Amino acid sequence: MASFISNIFSMFSGGSKPATEAAGPSGEPQLYGDCTIYAEPRREGSQYRLAGRIEKKVGEEVLVRNFIRADLFTSSDDAIECTVRKAQQIIDQHGSSLFGDGEKLRQV
Secondary structure, three states: OOHHHHHHHHHHHHOOOOOHHOOOOOOOOOEEEEEEEEEOEEEEEEEEEEEEEEEEEOOOOOEEEEEEEEEEEEHHHHHHHHHHHHHHHHHHHHOOOOOOOOOOOEOO
């Protein structure tokens, strides 16, 4: 009974959703230069927030750069397409400095 009331309360109070519900669709990995782009838009209600990661293999290590932007889309396909374009833009703008610090994981 308590969990039922808790579920109703969280529906009206904007309670957090499990991570599996928050995760949106993901596109196929895209190669761009020496990087791999993963489009991973995040579902927010009925919309998708632009989010993804860029990976680059340096020696035996894989360096990862995560990014999230304010852009919202009603279509998951549009969100994936724009995420790939944004990742390409990030790679082009940052150049070698994107992974120049050697950190394994970082937000950009």
